[in-house]
Amino acid sequence: MENMPNLEDRTLGKNEALRNIFRAKSMRRKELKELPFEKKIEILIQLQKMAKGVKRPGGKKDGIIWMI
Amino acid sequence: MYYVEPLLTYDLAIFFIPIEESLDVLAPIYKYLKEKGYKTQREHIIIESVPTQFIPVYNELVREAVQNSTEVKYGRIKTRVLGLEYLIAVMLQTYRAKDRERIIKIFEEAKVDLKFLRKLLKKHNLYGKYAKFRGSYFGKK
Numbered sequence: 001m002e003n004m005p006n007l008e009d010r011t012l013g014k015n016e017a018l019r020n021i022f023r024a025k026s027m028r029r030k031e032l033k034e035l036p037f038e039k040k041i042e043i044l045i046q047l048q049k050m051a052k053g054v055k056r057p058g059g060k061k062d063g064i065i066w067m068i
Numbered sequence: 069m070y071y072v073e074p075l076l077t078y079d080l081a082i083f084f085i086p087i088e089e090s091l092d093v094l095a096p097i098y099k100y101l102k103e104k105g106y107k108t109q110r111e112h113i114i115i116e117s118v119p120t121q122f123i124p125v126y127n128e129l130v131r132e133a134v135q136n137s138t139e140v141k142y143g144r145i146k147t148r149v150l151g152l153e154y155l156i157a158v159m160l161q162t163y164r165a166k167d168r169e170r171i172i173k174i175f176e177e178a179k180v181d182l183k184f185l186r187k188l189l190k191k192h193n194l195y196g197k198y199a200k201f202r203g204s205y206f207g208k209k
Contacts, residue, residue: 026176032073033177037142051076060163064078067117 041068070140070149071178072170079112079119082149083134086124093124129157129192152178153185160194160201172205 035043048065071073078097086093101113112119133154140149150158156174159167174180189195 007080024177029073029177033071037140040069040074041142044069046079047074047076047080064119065117 041066069138071152071155072173073177075170075173079121081123083119083123083125083130085131085134094122097122103184127161129154129161129194133158153181153188156180156185157188157192157194160189160197163197168201168205175206 032043041045045066045068052063052065069077098108098113101115102108107114111121112121114120121131125134133150136154137148137150139146141147152174156171159171185198186195189198
């Protein structure tokens with residue numbers, strides 16, 4: 001197994017403060033990635049609720065929420 | 069989403085291999101579900117509030133991806149998801165903006181078996197596209 005080069009590593013250069021912020025974000029994403037499938041679906045439904053009623057650039061509103 | 073952090077999405081795509089060749093392999097599925105009371109909405113059928121799309125395998129890559137899909141559990145329900153490398157290959161083939169975005173996310177977050185991916189992409193004539201994509205987004209071929 002190999003990993004691809006990290007985009008943030010290549011774009012943030014030596015700015016340590018920014019690198020720390022992005023490192024923390026990356027760690028959070030990794031934690032979320034490791035969640036069980038059921039928990040991810042729960043989060044997805046939360047995201048759908050948060051997005052409900054928000055207008056897209058075209059003016060159309062999102063409105064679907066899975067009732068599972 | 070199985071392989072990366074949760075992402076906002078609204079629909080569920082179910083790929084399947086039809087048991088027999090027919091002009092309209094979707095008709096019996098839609099007929100059955102309509103009889104159960106499920107309504108259609110454009111290309112989706114709404115099953116228990118989830119917009120669902122049934123997609124018969126449309127080429128060799130997708131057929132192989134379905135044949136090699138992995139069994140996973142959602143609660144006590146067994147289901148299947150496409151293998152990670154197959155998913156990347158299918159998204160490279162469809163190559164919409166959201167596919168490119170998701171491929172980047174997968175490479176950032178998931179452990180991809182690059183050796184297997186290269187072999188798969190070469191088999192399905194997608195390696196050139198992949199090398200170009202990887203060069204553009206990751207600066208490495």
